[in-house]
Amino acid sequence: TLSRYENQKRRDWNTFGQYLRNHRPPLSLSRCSGAHVLEFLRYLDQFGKTKVHTPLCPFFGHPNPPAPCPCPLRQAWGSLDALIGRLRAAFEEHGGKPEANPFGARAVRLYLREVRDSQSKARGISYEKKKRKRPPQVPQPPPSTS
16 A cells, blocks of 8 residues: 555645646646646646735734635645655656756746745745754763672
8 A cells, every 4th residue: 555645745746746847838748847836836826725925914914814805725845845845756656867857947946945935925924944953962970890
């Protein structure tokens, strides 16, 4: 049985493949670039569930607004970041060369950074890199002098 991650990666890969087939004109994976990946990410925004306030919204910068507002729903940065990680791995598992991986393109990395920063400001949530927890050090008893 596949892990939850492997199942999600397979579903994401199939969704991206469907996007390429439905693209006008249809796109083959070998002709896919970072620009097509960005187009795909923007397309996914219509299915997002994260409220991202515009700078003109009175709730701009508030993580928990007290009332509804007309600001758009978007894909959350964390979801996009994880999606790109899974698609990047799937691309190579399906025979793609790492140096030709459109999911690792500079434009995609810059887009993700821009989304993270803008959502952080709009929602008043800071996305700090998580520090790895080190296992607690068990104090060693001092050497005995007897």
